[in-house]
Amino acid sequence: MTLKLFEVAGEDPDYRPSPYCWRTRMALTHKGLAFEPVPWRAVEKSRIAKSGGGTVPVLVDGDLWLRESWDIAVHLERAYPERPALFAGEGDLTKARFLEAWANRELHLPMARALLADGFPLLAEKDKAYYLERTKRVFGQTLQALCSDPDSAIAVLQERLEPLQSVLAESDYLGGAAPGYGDYILFGSFQWARVASTRRLIPAKSAVARWFQALLAAFDGFAARQPARDHWV
Numbered sequence: 486m487t488l489k490l491f492e493v494a495g496e497d498p499d500y501r502p503s504p505y506c507w508r509t510r511m512a513l514t515h516k517g518l519a520f521e522p523v524p525w526r527a528v529e530k531s532r533i534a535k536s537g538g539g540t541v542p543v544l545v546d547g548d549l550w551l552r553e554s555w556d557i558a559v560h561l562e563r564a565y566p567e568r569p570a571l572f573a574g575e576g577d578l579t580k581a582r583f584l585e586a587w588a589n590r591e592l593h594l595p596m597a598r599a600l601l602a603d604g605f606p607l608l609a610e611k612d613k614a615y616y617l618e619r620t621k622r623v624f625g626q627t628l629q630a631l632c633s634d635p636d637s638a639i640a641v642l643q644e645r646l647e648p649l650q651s652v653l654a655e656s657d658y659l660g661g662a663a664p665g666y667g668d669y670i671l672f673g674s675f676q677w678a679r680v681a682s683t684r685r686l687i688p689a690k691s692a693v694a695r696w697f698q699a700l701l702a703a704f705d706g707f708a709a710r711q712p713a714r715d716h717w718v
Contacts, residue, residue, distance in 0.1 A: 487521050488513065489545040491533050494524030495607040499712060502604055502681045507673035508554040509542040512666060514704045516561055516568040526609045527616065555585055558666050571666040581667040584659070588674055591645050596674060596686070597624070598631055598638035604681035639686055646693060653692035657699070664700060672700045672708070679713045
């Protein structure tokens with residue numbers, strides 16, 4: 486049975502910018518599980534109603550409708566134990582949960598300030614009013630105000646990435662010699678930048694750039710085949 490993954494798409498259905506959906510894409514690919522990517526727009530809530538929510542990623546696995554990238558990853562690990570592991574035990578699962586919280590709370594705000602205006606023209610036309618309203622609701626600002634100083638936002642991001650740069654200067658991946666779900670959490674954020682904007686968020690010769698390039702090349706270049714606006718690695 487082929488799994489189905491509902492994920493954010495733009496006016497061009499091949500435009501897939503969501504960092505959360507990329508976490509799930511990489512987890513499925515790591516597990517070697519075939520899946521059907523289903524383009525979805527934010528105003529199409531009824532199409533994923535069986536998941537119990539109104540956001541994606543949503544994975545359909547038989548009769549199960551699963552939402553939230555973290556819950557999907559845990560499901561995949563438990564439902565397909567014979568496949569390559571996403572987590573190296575309970576301790577690694579806990580560390581990955583920390584990385585998720587860190588990325589969501591510390592990285593995504595400066596990234597949003599740097600990227601959202603660049604990606605807005607690529608959204609589906611019927612989604613644009615929704616995203617403008619959502620930006621005001623979530624950030625308390627209009628899109629124009631939020632993204633008024635992308636250079637300063639990138640400077641903040643680079644400062645927050647210093648611990649990650651230090652760790653990856655000494656290790657190939659956050660999972661050690663091979664990538665795991667913790668790597669895919671952060672990879673999703675930088676893949677969002679790669680497909681949505683031409684802005685360079687990290688220095689091209691840095692440890693994070695090297696790590697990102699390695700993950701783009703992983704699984705026979707699965708993630709590298711996603712059309713990009715900037716090849717900044």
